[in-house]
Amino acid sequence: MSHSAIRRVPASVQSLRSRAVWLLLALVLAVAADAPSAASQAQAPATADDLKQVQQMIDKGHTDEALKRLDELAVTQPVVPGVHRLQGQAYYAANRFSDADSAFAAALVQDPHDLESTQMRGLTLFRMGKPAEAIPLLTAAHNWGPQTRVDPSYVLALCYLDTRRYDDARHSFALQYGFPPDSASSYLLAARMLFRRDFVPVAKDFAEKALALDPQLPLVHQLLGEIALAGNHLDEAIAEFEKERARNPLDGAVYDRLGDAYSRAGNYQPALESLQRAVLLEPYNSAPYILLGKVLLRQQVPANAAMYLEHAVGMDPGNYMAHSLLGQAYRSLGRTSDASRETQTAEKLQADTEPKLQNVK
Structure with a gap:
């Protein structure tokens, strides 16, 4: 048998092979035709409704689900404004502060005027124990906005306290409450916040300054009494609480603290009298x-x-x-x-x- 006879293929077989080739080619063309539409669907930019849905996930505590969706939205180029900010919010809600900081930083690279990301990055840095780095951000965005959830003036004041900038803290607290920055009320408010965070000597100085500015200001003597009581200076505490009682005779908290001071000093009868008055004025305490x-x-x-x-x-x-x-x-x-x-x-x-x-x- 000749070589040509060996290579000769029946016409029917050739026809089947030809059909198979055409079918395969058609399938390849169909897949190729569908590929651009699938890719374009995967790369479709985020819409306002997408971002709203993700925000709702974060608000409801579904941070893992939100982050998964945000990862999908973040691969689009260019990244739609708002995606990095929402990533920061989700990471912050999950207490992943380092990741939140990176996300808010990316949002600010994309839009340096993003007020919410500025505030939230400042808050994140404060939570990370970096108050000095947080101050410029919170200073730049200390006003309330539609999306503000934590008063930036309060956090800024805490940053000032942690960096020992006490007068700046006083001004920031005053701004939060609408007090004149150098008023007696401003000094008293700052003194209370300082005492709460155990800055006791400065708290006492600020309280005394408030008293000097306004000798009739309510609650100054009560705070001075609390400071004295914390230091176990019982006679001084009793004297301050008695002064506050004379100025503010219907404040149940004054009688409560006065009773505590008398009790610690072993003066049980005046302690009982003060505490019974406190009960009458504050029956649900x-x-x-x-x-x-x-x-x-x-x-x-x-x-x-x-x-x-x-x-x-x-x-x-x-x-x-x-x-x-x-x-x-x-x-x-x-x-x-x-x-x-x-x-x-x-x-x-x-x-x-x-x-x-x-x-x-």
Whole structure:
């Protein structure tokens, strides 16, 4: 048999092969025709509705779902304005502050006038423990906007405190409340914030400055009394609280703090009188009831102490001190099982409130 005979293929087989080639070619062309439309669909730019839906996910706490969608939107070129800002919001909501900072920084590269990203990057840097870096951003965007969720003036003031710029902090707090920056009210407000963050000597200086500017300003002597009480200067605290009581005789909180000061000084009768006045003026505050129970226990009157402490527990069942003191009162009354129950409750509540070490990511 010749070579030509071996290579000769029947016409029917050639026809089948030809059809197969054409079918394969048609399939390739069809896939190629569909490919551009699929790619263009994947690269379709984000719309306002897309961004609104992602914002709703973040607001509802679905940050993982939001970030997945944002990753898809971020691959489009150019990136639609708002995508990086929403990424920052989602990372911030998830406490991923380093990622949030990077996202807000990208948003500001895209739009340096993005007020919300400026505010949120400043807040993020503050949460990262970088108050000095946060200050320029918060200074540039300290006003409220439609999307502002944390008062930037307050955060800016905290940054100033953490960088020891106390007068700047006072001005920022005053701006938040609409006070004249160098007024007595401004000094008193700053003094209270300083005391809350344990800047005690500066807090006292600012409170005294407020008093010098306005000797009749309410709550100055109360704050000075709180500062003295924190330092266990009991006579000074009592004197300040008495001055505040003379200026503001219907403020239940003054009587509460005065009662506490008298109690710590061992002056139980004036302590009882002050705390009972506090209860009448502030009947829904558990603090004076707890202090009354404590004073009555020291006076060895457990039955009356139990009455006040039971009321305090009913008002504030999560207060471990109220349960602990009530357990002592029950024990003095011979109610052993009730005493054990209250003591165990107090120990559990106290353990739940103690800080716990967590993994740092």
